[in-house]
Amino acid sequence: MTEPAGQAQGAPLLRVEGVVKRFGGIHAVDGAGFEVAAGSMTALIGPNGAGKTTLFNAITGFARADRGSVRFSGEEVLNLPAYAIARRGMVRTFQITKALEAMPVIDNMMLAAPDQLGERFRNLVFHPRAVRRREREVQAQAMEVLEFFHLAEHADAYAGTLSGGQRKLLELARALMTEPQLLLLDEPMAGINPSLGRRLLEYLQRLRAERGTTILYVEHDMEVVMNHSDLVVVMAEGRTIATGEPQAVREDPAVIDAYLGGAA
Amino acid sequence: MSVGALPLAVTFEAFTDIGFWSGVLVVAGIYAVVTLGLQLNVGFTGIVNFGQAGFMAVGGYSMAILVLEAGLSFWLALPIAVLVTMGFGLLIGLPSLRLRGDYFAIVTLAMAEVVRLVAQNARDLTGGNKGLYCEFEGVNQTCFDDAWRSVSDSMLGFFESFWSDPEPLLPLLIVIWVTVVLGVVALTYLQGTPWGRVLRAVREDEDATRALGKNTLLYKLQSLMISALLGALAGFFLALFLATIHPDDYEPIVTFFAFGVLILGGLANYKGVVVGAILLWTLLEGTRFVELPISEEKTAALRFAIVGAVLIGLMAFRPQGLFGKREEMVLGD
Numbered sequence: 020m021t022e023p024a025g026q027a028q029g030a031p032l033l034r035v036e037g038v039v040k041r042f043g044g045i046h047a048v049d050g051a052g053f054e055v056a057a058g059s060m061t062a063l064i065g066p067n068g069a070g071k072t073t074l075f076n077a078i079t080g081f082a083r084a085d086r087g088s089v090r091f092s093g094e095e096v097l098n099l100p101a102y103a104i105a106r107r108g109m110v111r112t113f114q115i116t117k118a119l120e121a122m123p124v125i126d127n128m129m130l131a132a133p134d135q136l137g138e139r140f141r142n143l144v145f146h147p148r149a150v151r152r153r154e155r156e157v158q159a160q161a162m163e164v165l166e167f168f169h170l171a172e173h174a175d176a177y178a179g180t181l182s183g184g185q186r187k188l189l190e191l192a193r194a195l196m197t198e199p200q201l202l203l204l205d206e207p208m209a210g211i212n213p214s215l216g217r218r219l220l221e222y223l224q225r226l227r228a229e230r231g232t233t234i235l236y237v238e239h240d241m242e243v244v245m246n247h248s249d250l251v252v253v254m255a256e257g258r259t260i261a262t263g264e265p266q267a268v269r270e271d272p273a274v275i276d277a278y279l280g281g282a283a
Numbered sequence: 284m285s286v287g288a289l290p291l292a293v294t295f296e297a298f299t300d301i302g303f304w305s306g307v308l309v310v311a312g313i314y315a316v317v318t319l320g321l322q323l324n325v326g327f328t329g330i331v332n333f334g335q336a337g338f339m340a341v342g343g344y345s346m347a348i349l350v351l352e353a354g355l356s357f358w359l360a361l362p363i364a365v366l367v368t369m370g371f372g373l374l375i376g377l378p379s380l381r382l383r384g385d386y387f388a389i390v391t392l393a394m395a396e397v398v399r400l401v402a403q404n405a406r407d408l409t410g411g412n413k414g415l416y417c418e419f420e421g422v423n424q425t426c427f428d429d430a431w432r433s434v435s436d437s438m439l440g441f442f443e444s445f446w447s448d449p450e451p452l453l454p455l456l457i458v459i460w461v462t463v464v465l466g467v468v469a470l471t472y473l474q475g476t477p478w479g480r481v482l483r484a485v486r487e488d489e490d491a492t493r494a495l496g497k498n499t500l501l502y503k504l505q506s507l508m509i510s511a512l513l514g515a516l517a518g519f520f521l522a523l524f525l526a527t528i529h530p531d532d533y534e535p536i537v538t539f540f541a542f543g544v545l546i547l548g549g550l551a552n553y554k555g556v557v558v559g560a561i562l563l564w565t566l567l568e569g570t571r572f573v574e575l576p577i578s579e580e581k582t583a584a585l586r587f588a589i590v591g592a593v594l595i596g597l598m599a600f601r602p603q604g605l606f607g608k609r610e611e612m613v614l615g616d
Contacts, residue, residue: 102498112494113491120487122480126480138478140505143478193495
């Protein structure tokens with residue numbers, strides 16, 4: 020796989036090592052580790068209850084890990100506050116869509132832009148013109164991204180009036196407004212109809228090609244996983260049990276065993 | 284009156300009396316100021332603050348103590364008391380705003396009661412149940428509102444030049460309503476800024492907002508501290524209106540009336556707060572004049588029943604309040 024310029028050959032964008040997350044006596048994540056290469060599309064799969072979402076939470080600062088290491092762009096980010104991790108360029112979406120429903124679509128989008136002067140009191144009082152200028156930039160950028168996702172005509176509608184699939188798209192579009200280096204998508208295809216799912220995949224492929232965005236996603240649809248991933252990471256019972264190219268993983272006996280529940 | 288023979292009668296004379304209206308508008312204005320803070324917290328940030336009475340008490344007591352005990356000028360005591368109240372808000376918010384919403388509500392309710400009970404018992408500082416008003420040193424008497432009285436008197440003197448018998452509450456009324464208007468303008472402006480957008484996002488979904496790189500705790504703290512500031516201002520006005528500071532004036536019922544104003548006016552709208560405050564207090568004070576063939580205590584209790592019935596009716600037929608947006612109610616959940 021070709022690395023983007025500036026990225027040292029072989030240095031992964033994200034390196035997860037030995038992450039442990041316990042809830043009482045239950046080891047929800049019990050020593051998970053894998054790497055995500057810059058510019059790649061990596062799938063995280065595993066049976067229900069394998070700990071995929073908990074691992075996502077631990078990586079992105081939404082759950083406190085008990086042990087382990089998460090290095091993003093070479094820096095340790097484990098147990099930093101969630102907002103701080105997001106600002107570094109590692110941005111997630113949620114399994115259950117979190118559209119800000121009683122806000123217009125355009126406000127959902129504009130909220131997510133980084134470096135907004137107008138989020139600080141000092142600037143509102145002392146630099147009102149600079150605030151307005153940045154606000155216009157953000158709005159133009161938001162409309163551009165909405166066009167890309169064919170959501171521009173809904174810009175002024177409340178997000179809560181969108182269909183389930185459109186909300187998924189909005190959440191993805193909103194995450195992109197943060198200008199992320201790495202997108203973590205928790206079941207982006209869940210609960211949307213197949214044609215919209217195909218469109219979403221096309222968007223993701225275009226993002227990689229046009230912006231070099233790295234994508235790590237949790238997905239249950241094996242056809243999607245096998246056809247659209249450079250690398251597949253398999254989790255079972257809190258551990259990462261296999262990592263490899265789709266074809267190799269599919270034939271891995273440990274993976275087959277995990278999915279068939281030891282029937283072999 | 285000829286209608287006196289009817290079982291239910293309302294005398295309307297009071298409604299043309301300027302004394303009645305200035306009393307109602309002073310109290311309504313004070314409640315509008317407190318409730319603007321609630322609107323910012325509950326309507327625009329989604330944090331349920333049940334402690335506004337506590338912030339009023341901290342503001343009022345700090346101001347009076349600074350004047351009477353520390354001997355500070357009233358005009359210097361005001362900004363210091365505001366800062367004390369905002370600092371107190373920060374102290375309360377820092378641990379409790381990390382909690383889930385309903386726990387935060389309980390903490391603020393308890394905070395307000397702790398403030399009131401401390402005021403009741405720290406007699407050396409707060410005068411306990413005697414309250415605070417004046418200090419006597421020999422024949423010299425210092426009251427916390429001396430400076431305000433002289434301003435108020437000179438304003439009344441000015442009014443007298445074109446109006447024979449000016450209403451004594453008028454100066455306070457003017458100051459309060461100028462504050463209300465400035466508050467509405469400033470908060471409405473803030474709501475349209477990127478800062479206000481982050482607050483609304485926190486109200487909608489705090490996790491989603493954190494995931495987009497916003498330090499949500501910081502915004503919730505700012506929201507609470509602005510609310511504390513407004514509480515302190517309302518505390519000053521109440522102290523000047525009553526010419527005393529007494530623990531009983533800061534019972535939780537004050538916060539609940541403010542919530543009544545909020546519900547009446549509607550969530551997520553600052554103008555609604557103003558209209559709600561005037562309506563609620565016209566209703567509460569106006570029902571004093573309902574004459575019924577029952578004892579006075581029963582009439583007094585019935586007043587609250589009438590106001591309660593109006594609020595219930597409103598919740599049933601117009602849950603978004605007078606000015607709230609129905610979309611924001613329905614889509615919120």
